[in-house]
Amino acid sequence: MQEPRTVGRLAPSPTGRLHVGHARSFLIAWWSVRAAGGRVVLRLEDLDRSRVRQEYVDGVLRDLEWLGLDWDGVPLSQYESRAALHAAAEDLLARGLAYPCVCTRREVQEAIAAPHAGDVNEVYPGTCRDRFASVQAARAESGREPALRFRVAPGVVEFDDLLHGPQRQDVASVVGDFPITSRDGQVAYQLAVVVDDARQGVNEVLRGDDLLDSTARQGLLQRALGLASPRWGHLGLVVDESGRRLAKRADDLSLERLRDEGVDPRRLVAWIADGFELGAGEPLPAEAWIARFRLPSQPESAIRFDRPELDALLSGRVPAARRSSGPRMS
Numbered sequence: 001m002q003e004p005r006t007v008g009r010l011a012p013s014p015t016g017r018l019h020v021g022h023a024r025s026f027l028i029a030w031w032s033v034r035a036a037g038g039r040v041v042l043r044l045e046d047l048d049r050s051r052v053r054q055e056y057v058d059g060v061l062r063d064l065e066w067l068g069l070d071w072d073g074v075p076l077s078q079y080e081s082r083a084a085l086h087a088a089a090e091d092l093l094a095r096g097l098a099y100p101c102v103c104t105r106r107e108v109q110e111a112i113a114a115p116h117a118g119d120v121n122e123v124y125p126g127t128c129r130d131r132f133a134s135v136q137a138a139r140a141e142s143g144r145e146p147a148l149r150f151r152v153a154p155g156v157v158e159f160d161d162l163l164h165g166p167q168r169q170d171v172a173s174v175v176g177d178f179p180i181t182s183r184d185g186q187v188a189y190q191l192a193v194v195v196d197d198a199r200q201g202v203n204e205v206l207r208g209d210d211l212l213d214s215t216a217r218q219g220l221l222q223r224a225l226g227l228a229s230p231r232w233g234h235l236g237l238v239v240d241e242s243g244r245r246l247a248k249r250a251d252d253l254s255l256e257r258l259r260d261e262g263v264d265p266r267r268l269v270a271w272i273a274d275g276f277e278l279g280a281g282e283p284l285p286a287e288a289w290i291a292r293f294r295l296p297s298q299p300e301s302a303i304r305f306d307r308p309e310l311d312a313l314l315s316g317r318v319p320a321a322r323r324s325s326g327p328r329m330s
């Protein structure tokens with residue numbers, strides 16, 4: 001049987017400016033799909049209406065084009081097509097795979113009574129599991145608008161990561177039942193990403209290591225909704241001099257700033273290619289690297305981007321790629 005055509009996605013959140021870390025993940029994801037002769041779809045993860053701004057939407061699209069990335073078909077707005085997300089949440093609720101939860105974040109923290117504040121993960125203690133007969137009952141009995149939580153069955157979820165290899169997580173004991181909608185009625189990231197990847201036919205997801213921990217939860221939702229899981233690969237993060245992940249508010253490292261300063265995007269692309277061990281330093285456009293693309297079989301350590309890299313780009317050079325000496329961000 002013929003392998004299905006690779007479909008990957010670019011899924012920026014227009015809730016701020018994109019920075020060098022986003023550029024790296026998007027570029028590598030795009031290379032991988034284009035190297036396989038596949039299709040790239042674009043999705044705007046724009047559900048958080050309190051943070052989405054039109055100037056960010058415009059900026060994100062300009063940034064992608066500036067990097068030399070293209071996509072196939074019409075972009076999907078999660079917000080404009082949110083009915084499908086709510087339908088999936090309702091479906092899980094109707095089948096008893098989700099339940100209403102009226103806990104505030106603070107109540108969850110108090111119920112956990114972790115030995116040390118901020119201890120590891122917050123495992124939801126199951127306060128509202130089997131507590132209410134229905135969403136209406138939860139609302140009437142608590143006087144609060146409920147969230148919906150996915151009911152996690154005991155057991156280990158296993159998947160193969162393209163870079164990290166075999167992974168396993170016992171979601172019930174590490175995370176517990178997790179929200180699929182919030183108390184203000186917004187569909188949670190984990191559910192939105194699963195439903196929209198399926199709607200867009202995505203079968204390959206390359207993204208930052210910070211999302212490795214979410215993957216087992218997404219696998220559970222896919223199974224519950226009868227959706228296929230994509231191939232997942234988690235990439236090294238871009239970190240600053242102190243080893244911290246670049247935050248979206250790192251505006252001085254934003255792609256918009258680099259564009260405004262007249263940086264040649266081929267130099268940033270060359271830095272990313274060098275850090276991914278595709279070849280050193282030639283300032284070529286994004287598409288020129290497709291033929292050289294290959295995924296490493298090992299997880300990546302984090303990559304540094306800070307003052308020296310910025311200075312190199314601003315003065316018309318290709319920065320040398322530096323690995324973070326710290327522990328792997330996985």
Ligand SMILES: [Zn+2]
Nearest residue numbers: 101102103128
């Ligand atoms: Zn609850």
